[in-house]
Amino acid sequence: MGRVFLALGLLACSATNAFAGIDEAINSATAPIASFIGKVVFFKVPIGDAALPVVVLWLVVGAVFFTFYMRFINLRGFKHALQLIRGDYADPKSHGEVSHFQALATAVSGTVGIGNIGGVAVAVTVGGPGATFWLIMAGFLGMSTKFVECTLGVKYREEFEDGHVSGGPMYYLRKGFSDRGMEGFGKFIGTFYAIGIFIGALGIGNMFQSNQAYVQLNNVSGGALDGFGWLVGLILAAVVFMVIVGGIKSIARVTEKIVPFMAIFYCFFALIVIFMNSAAIPQAVANIFAGAFTGEGVAGGALGAMIIGFQRAVFSNEAGIGSASIAHSAVKTNEPVTEGVVSLLEPFIDTIIICTITALVIGTAQVAAPGFAGDALGVAMTSAAFEREFTWFPIPLAFAALLFAFSTMISWSYYGLKGWTYMFGEDERGQTIYKIIFCGFVALGCIVQLGPILDISDALVFLICVPNILGLYFLAPIVKREMESYFARVESGEIKNFRNSGS
């Protein structure tokens, strides 16, 4: 075994030089495509000094519409979501199936990632403190979008004879539109979505994550890993391979246990850092509100801050992309609405709690020591804000970033797989081929700097919001009917609360 790894290492070593050449070749070949797709997907409408990407507008309008159409389900459903998580409505006879808590935890570990640590820093740098306000607002509205997409994911999933299930936007788009007599169109956008999620799974759900994990490790080790990207890449790919191909559940289980622990650890220390700067809290909060409506010093003013905030929120909580819908579809339940209600909590945890905490860490540091981070951006900026109080913090933070990246990769490998099986069928051999490709891209993410390819993947993930939300509009009346019937039955006691009934 050791010899194999050594051989692989040598191979990769000699390949590093070759990769440099490949980098350039691929970059120059794909750059025009990337810039074209990027221009189309992120097509911007200039409003004053600000430039509003249409796709962001599309997502925000959708989220606002679903919030009103579902009569503020993001507020009304909140308490019920907590009751479901606590197991109040879980029939003891169906214990042993995936619980609501487990479904939520799985979906959350797919979205909590580098974005929560680094993405917020980018938002605050570019959009000023006011971006935080709009980030929270987008998280709040995104809760409604998540509710709709996760309910539909369960309702329209495909159940196979051996009992396994496949679901997600590709299935509800196809079935939903063909129910409305638009079979051809449904097939088209279902496949379109499947291709998008597949490429997204190789890009932002994979290469971007492994790349960022490597950059973090390299930063924290003071550049000791310079040129060893291939090694980090191979190790990461090997671990991912063991989990998704080898089926070594213990590794997955360990990370899935460490990730929530790291998230709590992160929030805990973030709160301490915030309180250590308690003198700066009022000013930092004031800056957030002032910046949200005046947008001082931000290109495009308040609107500029708003756009940045919304964009970062989508990147972070994935509401409107439809990925969480795939994760929730795997859960066996008779009531699709319950999965939708539980999924409300994902943007809440991801954006309203974790992102806001990060924003406050940075915000208070900015007030207490303007220019504390120097030129640092992204994760490095957040890291610098923590380092002011705890000099040792960058090391556990890099470790957390690595784990977040890893769990995000595991989740996205599943999303991509569902896109793949939608296109090529549920054949085992095909699935293994996909998984091996996926692992290859993990290693590639650390080895090569493929800017344009990442841009394409990035753009495609946003592009699949277009058919997804279009489908959500069409299918929203169905969700609304289900929702009203469900809550009426909860109210009447037909859906039993096992905790209150005392049994």
Add this chain to the structure above:
Amino acid sequence: MKENILVALDGSECGERALGAATKNAQITDSRLFLTYVIDWSPYTFNTPEENEQRHQRRESEIQKASETIVNPKAQELRDAGLEAETVVRHGKIAETLVNLTSELDIDQIYIGKIGESRLQTMIFGSVTAALVQASSVPVTVVP
């Protein structure tokens, strides 16, 4: 007096001894026996999406295995001996699940073996048997 007696089996000899004691009681009082096996399971774990997808099939096979290898053969033996015996297989935390079954099945008393737990386990998680005795609303007989 005819009663509903719950016997907690765990596939060990201890469980069998508890069953033996319960059977004697049932023969005398002409009671009904509920042979119960609880599969240890918690709703608060962290899984990968793939595990979630396979969960339903795995649950079915866990229930089938527990029924076929542990609970059903014993119940058949009892029925052949002319006793009334039913079987229950559930997922959950052991003590909590048994307590819930007590009210659900209208149980009058419980027989349980002293489950083989190491000292360390008991120190960290507490003893299942002790937890059951604490929480139960009906008499519990612990068979060593």
